[in-house]
Amino acid sequence: xxxxxxxxxxxxxxxxxIGKESLMSEKEVEDLVKFAVKHVPSAFNSQSTRVxxxxxxxxxxxxxxxxxxxxxxxxxxxxxGTENKIDSFAAGYASLLFFEDESVVKSLQQQFPGYxxxxxxxxxxxxxxxxxxxxxxxxxxxLGASLQHYNPLIDDEVHATWNIPQTWKLIAQMxxxxxxxxxxxxxxxxxxxxxxxxx
Numbered sequence: 001x002x003x004x005x006x007x008x009x010x011x012x013x014x015x016x017x018i019g020k021e022s023l024m025s026e027k028e029v030e031d032l033v034k035f036a037v038k039h040v041p042s043a044f045n046s047q048s049t050r051v052x053x054x055x056x057x058x059x060x061x062x063x064x065x066x067x068x069x070x071x072x073x074x075x076x077x078x079x080x081g082t083e084n085k086i087d088s089f090a091a092g093y094a095s096l097l098f099f100e101d102e103s104v105v106k107s108l109q110q111q112f113p114g115y116x117x118x119x120x121x122x123x124x125x126x127x128x129x130x131x132x133x134x135x136x137x138x139x140x141x142x143l144g145a146s147l148q149h150y151n152p153l154i155d156d157e158v159h160a161t162w163n164i165p166q167t168w169k170l171i172a173q174m175x176x177x178x179x180x181x182x183x184x185x186x187x188x189x190x191x192x193x194x195x196x197x198x199x
Contacts, residue, residue, distance in 0.1 A: 015144025017181030092177030144179035
């Protein structure tokens with residue numbers, strides 16, 4: 001049973017322990033992602049967000065790229081912890097790659113030079129909205145997810161492996177699957193330090 005929007009936001013958490021079992025079919029995941037990409041807003045209706053969904057061997061390939069990239073730069077004595085973390089992502093059902101199409105951003109900068117400095121910022125904001133929307137909808141279906149940022153270390157190999165257009169800038173990676181462990185306790189800073197009201 002789907003929750004209200006407020007309930008879904010409240011229950012969205014970071015899950016590191018995920019398994020390969022999915023509570024959704026590939027088609028249902030595809031429909032969910034397409035729904036978010038279609039309906040999540042963007043500044044000037046730029047529609048600059050791009051999402052790549054990796055299932056099966058493609059999902060595993062992503063985390064192999066991450067592992068082998070980090071193996072070259074993380075000291076051997078510290079690599080075991082890094083490897084275990086990456087393996088926990090690979091243990092999931094699938095992964096999402098979030099990109100922003102910089103050709104769209106540059107086109108808007110040329111069309112509206114007075115706002116040129118703002119368009120890259122607004123692009124990041126729309127990506128964040130897509131990430132939250134998809135993350136929350138996945139959680140609402142009973143799936144666990146987390147948001148990872150191994151870019152720009154993996155950018156070149158990701159682009160080459162899946163023939164991603166060079167104008168697509170990698171922003172984040174989201175592995176997901178059926179939760180197999182509970183998330184950590186969530187803490188909150190005082191709201192009166194974060195929100196102001198003037199009446």
